[in-house]
Amino acid sequence: MSGMRPALRAGLLPVWRDRDTLQIGVNPRRATALSGIGESAAVVRLLDGSRDWTALIEAAGHAGVPAEAARRILGLLAGAGALADSAARALAALPAVQRGRLASELATASLAYGDSDGGARTLARRRAAFIRVNGAGRIGSGVASLLAAAGIGHVSCEDGEITRPRDLTPAGLGLADLELPRSRGVARAIGRIAPEVRTGDDGSRPDLVVLAEITDPAPGAALVRERIPHLAVGAAEAVGVVGPFVSPGRSACLRCLDLRRAERDPAWPLILAQLAGARLEPQACDTVLAAAAGALAAAQVLLFIDTGRPGAAVTNGTLELAVPDWQWRRRTWLPHARCTCGTRPPRRSDALA
Numbered sequence: 364m365s366g367m368r369p370a371l372r373a374g375l376l377p378v379w380r381d382r383d384t385l386q387i388g389v390n391p392r393r394a395t396a397l398s399g400i401g402e403s404a405a406v407v408r409l410l411d412g413s414r415d416w417t418a419l420i421e422a423a424g425h426a427g428v429p430a431e432a433a434r435r436i437l438g439l440l441a442g443a444g445a446l447a448d449s450a451a452r453a454l455a456a457l458p459a460v461q462r463g464r465l466a467s468e469l470a471t472a473s474l475a476y477g478d479s480d481g482g483a484r485t486l487a488r489r490r491a492a493f494i495r496v497n498g499a500g501r502i503g504s505g506v507a508s509l510l511a512a513a514g515i516g517h518v519s520c521e522d523g524e525i526t527r528p529r530d531l532t533p534a535g536l537g538l539a540d541l542e543l544p545r546s547r548g549v550a551r552a553i554g555r556i557a558p559e560v561r562t563g564d565d566g567s568r569p570d571l572v573v574l575a576e577i578t579d580p581a582p583g584a585a586l587v588r589e590r591i592p593h594l595a596v597g598a599a600e601a602v603g604v605v606g607p608f609v610s611p612g613r614s615a616c617l618r619c620l621d622l623r624r625a626e627r628d629p630a631w632p633l634i635l636a637q638l639a640g641a642r643l644e645p646q647a648c649d650t651v652l653a654a655a656a657g658a659l660a661a662a663q664v665l666l667f668i669d670t671g672r673p674g675a676a677v678t679n680g681t682l683e684l685a686v687p688d689w690q691w692r693r694r695t696w697l698p699h700a701r702c703t704c705g706t707r708p709p710r711r712s713d714a715l716a
Contacts, residue, residue, distance in 0.1 A: 369419060369437065370412035372447045373470035373481060377407060387445040393474060395443040397436075403428050406436045410446070447473050447481040461514075468514050472669065485669050489514040492668045495569040496520045497582055501648070502596055503575030505657035506664070513665055519569070571664060574617075575657075578638045583609070583617040587704050592667070594677065596660035598648040603656035603684040606677035607696055608663060612705040615679045615698045619706070622699040652686055659684075659691070 371377060375388040383401050388394035400407070405426035409419055416437075423433035440446045468489075469482030478484055492515050496507045499522035507520040572586055572593040586593045590611045597604055609616045625631040648656075659682060666674045676682055680695045698706035 367448045367479075368412045368415055369410055369441075369446045369448070370481070371407070371410045371440075372445055372473055373466075374474050375445065387440070387443065395445060397439050397443060397445075399439075400436065403432045403436050406433050407440075410440075412448075444477060447479055448483070464512060465514050476669065486514055488668055489665070490516040492571075493517040493519070493567055493569045494571050494573065494664060494668075496573045496575055498522055498573075498575030498577050500576050501650075501653045502598060502657045502660070503573070505654060506573055506575060506596065506661050509658060509661035510664060513661070515664075515668065517567075571667060573660060573664060575660075578641060580617060580621070580635075580639065587611045587616050587618075592673070594660060594663055594667075595681075596656055598652050598656045599643070599646055601647045601649075601652065601686040603648070603652050604681050605656055605659045605663065605683075606681035607679065608667070608673040608677040610673055610678070614673070614706060615696050616702060616704040616706065618704060619699040619702045620681075620696045622702055623696055649686070652684065655684055655689075 371387065375393060378386050378389065380386050380396055384396055384398045385400045385404065385407065386394055386396040403423075405428050406419075406423045409422050409426070414422060419437070420430050420433050424430060428436075437446070465486065469486055472478065472482035472485035473480075476482075476485060494510055494515055494517070496503050496510075496518065499507070499520050503520065503522065507518050511518045569591060572582075572591055574582055574586075574593055574595045576597045576599075577583070577595070578597075583593065583595070587609065592608070592610050594608045595604070595606060595617060607615055607617070607620065621631065621635055624635075628634075663674045663677050666672075676693055679697055680693050682691050682693055684691050698704070698708045700708045
């Protein structure tokens with residue numbers, strides 16, 4: 364604690380409820396009200412992250428707030444979770460071009476996870492992560508650019524087909540008249556706002572692979588054999604689907620889903636064979652649907668990197684968004700007993716729980 368430089372948790376606005384009660388934050392999910400602040404409010408104004416605890420108490424004394432009162436106010440703020448270590452040091456370690464953008468990432472992480480370090484640990488985890496995106500169409504390219512903008516240190520975006528200008532629209536990266544090989548086109552386009560994105564990789568093992576609009580079952584099967592976590596995302600026929608998140612050997616894989624579908628529809632294996640590698644043009648996936656699916660997929664990736672755990676919503680399940688009602692709905696997909704992925708189906712009592 365002695366090395367900490369306390370600051371009001373970034374992203375929370377302090378507002379007065381009355382002359383004696385200070386509320387930190389406005390949204391009921393985040394806000395906390397502290398009574399009895401009164402004339403000791405000067406302490407709150409000093410919480411800019413520039414002072415350690417000793418210097419803070421001393422500055423409060425110069426502002427007319429006795430040391431005992433200052434400690435009481437700081438204790439109330441700390442107990443309410445309204446204090447965090449200043450993120451200034453974490454930001455100072457970044458290249459200048461990234462500081463303004465990643466300040467919002469730090470503030471959000473600090474609030475979301477309640478970390479006392481201002482989000483520094485979360486940012487460090489992101490910068491050390493390697494995410495590979497297979498499929499650089501309009502969803503995949505959007506996922507890659509969002510992850511890079513959120514601080515993921517190495518994002519590899521791979522696809523051997525053609526990236527069209529409309530594919531890059533969700534990320535705001537219009538390429539007026541270009542139709543380049545995907546690997547080169549995506550690198551040039553995304554590089555304008557997210558220079559961390561790379562094409563290809565150096566053979567390193569990714570922390571997670573995103574399968575974006577991949578209809579061929581082979582990549583998913585290979586990732587299961589290699590025990591690499593992966594997340595599927597796609598959109599077609601005016602329906603976006605995020606999930607499942609596959610933790611090999613611990614949750615349903617993509618083949619489990621196909622086996623479940625085949626139980627419900629005997630014609631599914633024949634349909635699946637026709638889907639492998641098929642791509643309908645134009646696809647019924649408009650700009651907003653692609654952006655929504657890509658954003659939620661990126662959010663699930665960040666949750667995994669930030670916490671080390673996949674999101675419950677996409678574990679043994681998918682999130683589906685249909686136009687025009689625009690409401691996400693979850694569909695459960697349990698592991699299948701005949702699948703070779705190694706995940707044991709839940710017992711009946713667990714499945715009904």
